[in-house]
Every structure is written in structure tokens, then in C-alpha cells.
Amino acid sequence: MSSVAPTAPGARQKIPGRYWRVAALSGMASYLDSGILVGVSVSLAIWATHYHLSVWMLGSMSAILTVCIAIGSLVGGRLADVFGRRLVYGFDIAFYAIGAVVIVLAPNAAVLFVGIIVAGLAAGADLPTSLAVVSDAVPTWARGRLISFTQVMWTIGILVAIGLGLVTSTMGFAGTKIVIGQLAVVAIATWILRSRLKLEDHSSEQEQAVAETVGLEVVKGISLKNLLTRSVMIPMIATFGFYVLWGIAANTFGQFGTYFLVTVSGATQTLATAIGLAVVPLGIITSLIFVRFADSKWRDRIFFIAAALQIVAFAIGAVSAGAILGAVLIFYILYNIVNAFAGEANYKVWSQLLFPPDTRGTAQGLTYAIARGVFAVVALFTPALLAWNPSVLLWGLVVCIAGSSIIGGFIVRRLIPNAPAVVVAELEGGSGPSPISSVVPVIKVPRRQRSHSGR
Structure with a gap:
């Protein structure tokens, strides 16, 4: 096995504007995903009156949206x-726009319900597709920053x-048309811009050549049996376990944060809404900071620091029983400061580094699909658990x-x-655009030959 001396770390390299454009247009998948979830949430009360919806229909609407996003992702x-x-990159965003228009004109x-189903399926389909497009179209040494930027779009x-x-x-009802209508406009604009986007093709042949240079075994092909190999299954189970446990806690307060503050903490509806809105810019700022370090050893x-502080944050809420x-408030602020460094952004970056192209x-x-399904089931029981014993719920979230x-x-x-994409980024040192084509963790590169890029 030959060795390659690393050059300057890729994290120090300036990313060309054309790659940021790919990340921004792909990040619209995250923007539209969070937008439809929150948009439906803020519209439910008005829709209940306008469409004469029962409480069961309202609950079904939220559950169906979550399930459709899960199915769409799969x-x-x-x-x-x-x-x-x-191909899918263009079609899914177009179907999202159709679904949003149907919701507005229903x-x-x-x-x-039809509009919500279509938009949910399309939003789910665009999430893994758009992230894979970014990984395919950008250099390995820039992948962390560009992938993590999609999380900024989600918060926006x-x-x-x-x-x-x-x-x-x-x-009233006209307001819901504006909330959902802007998603349709953004989706249409994104579809037009994506159709004109020129994506670079970092061929698997080039990737395989780099991988073989450092002694990596390459698994190729789209067969489902490749998912059952040990080198793919272990990263898949690990990233799923991380995301689903973190997401149970994050999704609980994302969906029921205002409800929790009003019914458990004694805040007024106005104060609870203001708190929820105030912490969102904080999330954007911390997500942007994460982007800065996403391709570095930091x-x-x-x-590890952020994960420990997340545990402390939830423990503060649990000790007080809410x-x-x-x-x-201390819990909310601390959690929103650190979750960008130990949450979904990490899951996105890790997945793109570990999974085979x-x-x-x-x-x-x-x-994504299984985790979203779990979130939907947990959300179904959350209000009842809050009514029974908020402390049990909070300590359960601490465990998660x-x-x-x-x-x-x-x-x-x-x-x-030992992820091949990380090793190749280190060997590239930010000097070349060739990403790796495998995630088989059988690397035999001594640590002393490797820099810290991507670590």
C-alpha cells in the first residue's frame, strides 16, 4: 500500500461559489420540510373552523403529514x-409545489388532505436526494460545510x-394561504433554478482510484444487498440510533414546546409563542457557526462538549419537572445554543461521509423514514404523558x-x-475535487500519516 502525504487541510480552503449554490438549492429541501411542518401547525386552529374539522381529523392531519414525509424519504x-x-432532484420539488398549491386552493x-399528502411525500423524497446530490457534486474536503449548511436552511x-x-x-383563513402559499412560490422558484443548475460529476472511477491508493476496499452498485454488508449496516444502525434518540427529544419540544410552556410551566400563550420565536434566530446563529467548523477537527x-451540555439542559428541565x-427558560436557551453542534447537522454530515455513494x-x-415514523408515534402519546406526569416525560427525554x-x-x-471519505479528504488536503466512492471501514492508513481535516 502506498502512502500519500497530506497537504493543507481542506477546512482551510475557500469553497467556490458554484458549490455554495448547489448547497443552497439542495438546502431548500430542508427549508420546505420545516416550512410545511410548521405551516400546517400554525394553520390547524383556523382550518378547524373553516373546514369544520373534528379534533380527530386535526390529529390525523399532523400524523399523516409526518408519516408521508417518512414514506417519501424511504x-x-x-x-x-x-x-x-x-431526475428525482427535479421531480420531487415540482410535486411539492403542486401539493402546496392544492392546500392553498383546497x-x-x-x-x-390530498394536498398535505402530496406535499409530505415530496418533502420526504427531497431530503435524502438533495443531500446525496451535494455529496456527489462537491469535493470531499468541502462536504461537511456544505451539507451542514442545509441545516441552516431548515432553521430559516x-x-x-x-x-x-x-x-x-x-x-384568519387568508393568513393560512399566505403561510402555505410562500412555500409554493419558493418551491417553484427552486425547481426553475435547479433545472438550470450544472452539476459536476465526480466519477466513481476517479474516486475508486483514490481509494485504492490508500488501500480501501470499494463496494459499488445500487443493489439492496449492499445495505446488509457489515461495513454499511454498522454506520446505518449507528446514525439511525443517534438521530432517532436525539430527534425524539428535539421533536417533542419542536411540536409541543408552546403547549408545554402554557400547560406545565404556566406561561401565557403570548409569552410561550414569543419564547419559541426568540430562540429560532439563536438556532440560526449556532448553525452558521457549526458550518464554519464542519470540515475541521473541531x-x-x-x-462531546455540546452533547454533555445538552444532557445538562434537559436535566435542568427534568429536575424542575417543567x-x-x-x-x-435556562433549559431552552442552553439547549438552543448547543444542539446545532450535537444534533441533526451531525447526523447529516456523518451520513454523507459514511454511506457509499x-x-x-x-x-x-x-x-430518515424509520426515525420520522418513531417521532410520529411518540407525538401521539406526548400530550397524554404531559397530562399524567411531566416529570416522567422530561426524564425520559434526558435518557434519550x-x-x-x-x-x-x-x-x-x-x-x-476510518471513513474512506474522511481519509481521502485528508489525503487531498483540499487540493482536489475527487470524493471517495466507498464507505468500507477497512482503512490501514497509520494515524501519523494523516492530518486532522474532516475530523
Whole structure:
């Protein structure tokens, strides 16, 4: 096996604007995902009156949206691997726009449900596809920053949906048309820009040549049996375990944060809404900071600090049983400061580094889908659990965050250092655009020959 001397770390290299454009247009998948979730949430009360919806129909609407996003992630990721990511990359965003338009123009509840189903399926399909497109089209040494930028877009989607919801809160049914209508406009604009986007093709032949240089075994092909190999299954189970445990805690407060502050902490509806809106810009700032370190050794070093502080944050809320508003505020602020460094952004970056290019959409679509399904089930029981014993729920979330931190530590210590994409980025040193085409963790490169890029 020959060795390659690393050059300057890729994290120090300036990323060309054309790659940021790919990341921004792909990040719209995250913007539209969070936008439809929050948009439907803020519209439910008004839709209930306008469409004469029962409480069961309202609950079904939220559950169906979550399930459709899960199904879309599973099917869309696989379709992207089989039929080509560029093809699915264009179709899913177009179908999202159609779904959003149907929601805006729905004359009755039945049509409204159809629009939600279409938009949910399309949003789910676009999530793994868009991330895989970024990984395919950009250099390995820039992948962390560009992938993590999609998480910034996700947070912006929340901010815009909540902001529009507040601004149009006195407009009644017309306000919901604006909240959802902007998603249709953004989706159409994104579809037009994506159709004109020129994506670079970092061929698997080039990737394989680099991989073989450092003694990596390469697994290729879109066959589902590749997912059952040990080198793929272990990263897939690990990233899923991290994401689902972290997501249970994050999704609980994402969906029921305002409800929790009002019913458990004693805040007024206005104060609870203001708190929820105030922490969103904080999330955007911390996500941008994460982007800065996403291709450096600090990404995974900061993870351990942030993960520990996340546990502390949830523990503060649990100790107070959520009944002390001041303690809950401390929890909210601390959590929103650190979750960008030990949460979904890490999951996105790790997945793109660990999964093989040929089945990257399928693998991440599968972990997305199952996790979203779990979130939907947990959300179904959350209100009842809050009514019974908030302390039990909060301590359960502490356990989830602690579990995700342990799994994340395993990923950082065991999987990432041996991920072929990471090794190749280190050997490239930011000097070349060739990403790796395999994630088989059988690397035999001595640590002394490797830099810290991508670590």
C-alpha cells in the first residue's frame, strides 16, 4: 500500500461559489420540510373552523403529514439511487409545489388532505436526494460545510413560517394561504433554478482510484444487498440510533414546546409563542457557526462538549419537572445554543461521509423514514404523558439525549476516523475535487500519516 502525504487541510480552503449554490438549492429541501411542518401547525386552529374539522381529523392531519414525509424519504431516496439523483432532484420539488398549491386552493377538507399528502411525500423524497446530490457534486474536503449548511436552511424555514404565522394571525383563513402559499412560490422558484443548475460529476472511477491508493476496499452498485454488508449496516444502525434518540427529544419540544410552556410551566400563550420565536434566530446563529467548523477537527471535538451540555439542559428541565418557568427558560436557551453542534447537522454530515455513494440516498432515506415514523408515534402519546406526569416525560427525554450522545461518541471515535471519505479528504488536503466512492471501514492508513481535516 502506498502512502500519500497530506497537504493543507481542506477546512482551510475557500469553497467556490458554484458549490455554495448547489448547497443552497439542495438546502431548500430542508427549508420546505420545516416550512410545511410548521405551516400546517400554525394553520390547524383556523382550518378547524373553516373546514369544520373534528379534533380527530386535526390529529390525523399532523400524523399523516409526518408519516408521508417518512414514506417519501424511504421511497425517494431509493428512486434517486436507481433512476438518477438529478431526475428525482427535479421531480420531487415540482410535486411539492403542486401539493402546496392544492392546500392553498383546497375547497374542502378532502382536497386539503390530498394536498398535505402530496406535499409530505415530496418533502420526504427531497431530503435524502438533495443531500446525496451535494455529496456527489462537491469535493470531499468541502462536504461537511456544505451539507451542514442545509441545516441552516431548515432553521430559516421554521423562522419564516412562525414569523408569517404571527404577522397574519389576525387575517384568519387568508393568513393560512399566505403561510402555505410562500412555500409554493419558493418551491417553484427552486425547481426553475435547479433545472438550470450544472452539476459536476465526480466519477466513481476517479474516486475508486483514490481509494485504492490508500488501500480501501470499494463496494459499488445500487443493489439492496449492499445495505446488509457489515461495513454499511454498522454506520446505518449507528446514525439511525443517534438521530432517532436525539430527534425524539428535539421533536417533542419542536411540536409541543408552546403547549408545554402554557400547560406545565404556566406561561401565557403570548409569552410561550414569543419564547419559541426568540430562540429560532439563536438556532440560526449556532448553525452558521457549526458550518464554519464542519470540515475541521473541531467538528467532532466540539460534539462531546455540546452533547454533555445538552444532557445538562434537559436535566435542568427534568429536575424542575417543567413547573419552574425560570428553569425551563435556562433549559431552552442552553439547549438552543448547543444542539446545532450535537444534533441533526451531525447526523447529516456523518451520513454523507459514511454511506457509499451508490446507495447513499437509499441508506439515508431508510434512516430518515424509520426515525420520522418513531417521532410520529411518540407525538401521539406526548400530550397524554404531559397530562399524567411531566416529570416522567422530561426524564425520559434526558435518557434519550444521553443515549444519542453515547452513540454519537461511538461514531466519532470508531467510524468517522476510518471513513474512506474522511481519509481521502485528508489525503487531498483540499487540493482536489475527487470524493471517495466507498464507505468500507477497512482503512490501514497509520494515524501519523494523516492530518486532522474532516475530523
